[in-house]
Amino acid sequence: MTDTEVGDSLTPLLRGDRPTTWAYADVSAAREDPRGWADSLATATLDALVQAGAPVDDARVLAEELVAPPGVPAPVSRCVLVQGGEVVLSEVLPGPAKAADALGHGPVPDALPLLAHRPVDLTFLVVEVGRDGGGFRVYRFGHGEVQREQQVQGRTDTLHKIQGGGWAHKRMQSHTEEQWRQNVGELGDAIDSAVRRHRAGLVVVAGDIRARQLLELELSAETRGLLSVVPTDTRAPDAADDALVSQVEVALARVVAQRVHDALDLLRTHLGRGDGTAVSRVGEVVAALAAAQVDTLLLDPSAVDDRTLLALGDAPWVATAPEEALGAEVLAELPAASALARAALLTDARVVLASAGALPGDTGLGALLRWPVGPARPGTDAG
Template sequence: METAVDPARGLPAPISRFVLVRQGTVELNELLPGPLVTPKQVAVSPVPNLLPLIKHRPEEFPYVVAEATREDAEIRLEYVGRPGPAAVEGVRGSTEDISKLSAGVDWAQSKQQRRTEEIWRRNAEEVAGQIDRIVDSSGARLIVLAGDIRARGLVQNQLAEAHKPLVTMIDSEPRPEDSHQQLFQDKVQERIALQWAAEQEQIMDRLALQEGQANPESAVGVGAVVHALQQAQVDVLILNDKALSDRQLLVLASEPWVATAEEQALGAESLGRVPAPTALLRAAALTDASLLLVPDGVLPGGVEIAALLRWPTGPAAPGGDAT
């Protein structure tokens, strides 16, 4: 542990850290920009408590920031809650005849004007192609275009149709001065927050639509959600961790990973009881479920946990396919 927490030199303060050590091996050592989101914690447990990490970085949110001119661009792949870009790529286009002639030139020079426009378009096409490749490989959920107003418009036009809805424009150009850089980063974070809020609203809308359905694709309450997690049925776990902090669940060494009582362990070895949020987050991770943490009052009916499911609950509807 002493080795793992060496000072994070070269990174701006404040910065936090999440370290997980298992049997003498450092399994996870994450540097997290910003001050601690939760109080400092040191704990020994049969399974890792990932809640402090998730509170600081709720989910993997990759996004692309591209600063474009009419001849080149810098494209950065970044992740929310991680210091610095994960990747930086430069695109250098053609600079031949990159500038248009001034207004009022002889009509014979219109050919050169058209050539300049074509060079701009080709350069933008190259930038857009690189952005498309990064988005496809990373699963980026937002594309921030900045820089020259004409260049970023051309880049947006050349993006794949599936990626165009991810685009947001920022008018200010990220300049070297610290004040301008901070202003630019604040605008990027604002767009991320808006995107995040829209996605969370869609999740809650999906949950509301399931209410009253005969065979809902949702589960509400600890018992129903644990049952769904045991079957790897949960697509999105929606959790008020504060409301569940005093409750404990069994964690299991193998599938079905979590249980409310020994008789639900289905023969799996019990590792002991831990706080319910720890057990639920572990089961969600092991069954590839997404997570949404919510505060008091968000879930309907005063419940503390719900889930959107990969397939409906309950018996087949009358007349439906029994298979």
């Protein structure tokens, strides 16, 4: 199963049923002249798409969608696909560009830019907590919009501990601490519920130091295992606006890096054992994809950019030569990375983008298989 929702949104458009006009671009508008920038980008996109063979109507619709306000702050990129004069996919991709601007027209759009921006299907919570309660927002990795937001406001009449002495001092301190705990506990219950409902894989917590400590105690063991604590009170009046953003980005990068590391570790382990559940040569990977045998495809696009493969209009979806198409229509000759990623998505395989230096061997790719490989087919390319 894919580890990213890219498969859900893009896979139906990868089959090659209809010609597609597509573009991926950094749409971080120039601050000094955003209108002029948008006009210039739209004109350049329209001209380039028409030159690439796109119908004028498709090119115009795509150019207009590409420069529409993204609704999130820069940096931001956008991926747009158009078929028959209608936008069939328009994805706003927050954060720095992950690939060079690209566009084209033909039967098969390139899935790699979306995969680079959304390497995992990860829902996460960003929590800001104080002694009066707090709130959280639910996001999906690679999306700018908030999926859900909730605020929990507790009692505030006894929030500040009494600093004086006297016979009632200890009792008042205890009462105040208990009120903090109740306030934070209500927030903790709401967070636990959201983690279960959305199957979250990360919970980033910031806020008042004592409130953070109390919240951790109130959370379930499942949620505590997902915590990444930001040592900053982001609700304080003098808190930096971007402090939480940068910390969330660091936490997300750790999650992605760990998942890539785990996949690479499995690949090395199975290749080392020689148990037939992993392959690393181009021909072997293509054969496994053609048999829908790949569970996880690991790939460095730059390491295979000197090779092309055939994209097919039906199973087996990818081939190294026409005689391996098994009767399926040859749609296009594509860069190997694009053809492999497409076949992986069409067979519900997970795609992991990794550096060639981290991948075993010298081919820049590998695959973890759903079942062991059998005897090699006569005439199969092992390279």
